[in-house]
Amino acid sequence: MSAPADRTAWLQGGEAACKTYQPYPERAYRMVLLGAPGIGKGTQAELLCKRFRTCHLSTGDVFRAAKSSQGPLGPAMQAALGYMQRGELVPDETVIDMVRERVECLKCDYGFLLDGFPRTVQQAEALDRMFQETGLVLDAVLNYELPVEKVVERLSGRRTCKDCKTTFHVRTMPPKVEGKCDKCGGELYQREDDRPESIRVRLKAYEESTAPLKDYYAKTGLLITIQADGTPEQVFEQTIGALRDRGKA
Numbered sequence: 594m595s596a597p598a599d600r601t602a603w604l605q606g607g608e609a610a611c612k613t614y615q616p617y618p619e620r621a622y623r624m625v626l627l628g629a630p631g632i633g634k635g636t637q638a639e640l641l642c643k644r645f646r647t648c649h650l651s652t653g654d655v656f657r658a659a660k661s662s663q664g665p666l667g668p669a670m671q672a673a674l675g676y677m678q679r680g681e682l683v684p685d686e687t688v689i690d691m692v693r694e695r696v697e698c699l700k701c702d703y704g705f706l707l708d709g710f711p712r713t714v715q716q717a718e719a720l721d722r723m724f725q726e727t728g729l730v731l732d733a734v735l736n737y738e739l740p741v742e743k744v745v746e747r748l749s750g751r752r753t754c755k756d757c758k759t760t761f762h763v764r765t766m767p768p769k770v771e772g773k774c775d776k777c778g779g780e781l782y783q784r785e786d787d788r789p790e791s792i793r794v795r796l797k798a799y800e801e802s803t804a805p806l807k808d809y810y811a812k813t814g815l816l817i818t819i820q821a822d823g824t825p826e827q828v829f830e831q832t833i834g835a836l837r838d839r840g841k842a
């Protein structure tokens with residue numbers, strides 16, 4: 594089973610609506626993914642979305658979709674892409690506005706897995722305000738942890754499909770045919786921000802801005818910390834086990 598909707602509404606924002614849907618799940622799961630860049634959030638999101646029939650809402654994917662779109666970009670988005678390329682965080686105001694514009698995706702009956710948002714305490718507070726306004730409640734905040742050298746190894750070996758965005762790893766998850774996506778045959782490329790100079794900036798931004806979110810969510814009782822060592826399937830099983838222990842799966 595694949596993800597329940599094609600995420601057009603999230604990726605394009607504004608008036609855009611999802612074009613393909615599957616039946617709604619019995620209940621909408623609403624979760625946030627935390628963890629350093631390259632720890633495997635996107636990889637886990639794919640497995641979790643299949644399991645819970647929910648949508649992977651990644652703010653990084655919105656920026657990448659804007660970059661590859663044909664239409665004109667506003668000044669805020671142009672500036673955002675510059676920050677992203679350097680590995681820096683996009684200003685809170687820009688990201689919060691972008692998510693607010695997509696609040697219908699948070700309210701959707703498929704639920705959501707938010708990946709890459711919130712990334713600062715200010716963003717988390719803005720998200721809380723959106724929940725208060727909409728009456729939504731989070732089920733869990735999944736926080737993945739891994740030693741930094743393993744994170745760097747995962748990031749530097751990542752290759753992404755230009756078309757369907759599936760990720761591979763040159764060593765641990767190589768495609769069957771070098772440079773080609775197993776799923777759609779698309780060309781694989783290395784993200785601009787996966788170069789060593791950007792990786793260093795991203796990890797520093799994570800430590801300074803995103804790591805404090807662990808304390809923020811620990812106080813709410815929603816935080817579940819998972820060691821991201823092991824194969825994607827092993828990490829996924831640990832995640833499901835931890836959710837079950839909390840009565841959330």
Ligand code: AP5
Nearest residue numbers: 630631632633634635636652653677683709747751824825
């Ligand atoms: P974003 O797209 O969110 O990137 P990120 O957080 O840096 O996370 P990644 O997508 O790089 O990594 P991942 O954890 O999903 O790892 P993956 O599963 O691919 O953000 C990009 C940029 O956008 C930011 O830097 C910022 O500029 C901007 N931005 C976005 N949101 C923002 C916000 N809220 N505020 C401000 N700025 C924002 O895995 C990585 C590799 O490891 C892959 O090759 C994979 O195959 C491999 N792998 C995965 N799991 C395993 C495993 N278990 N074992 C071995 N290999 C594995």
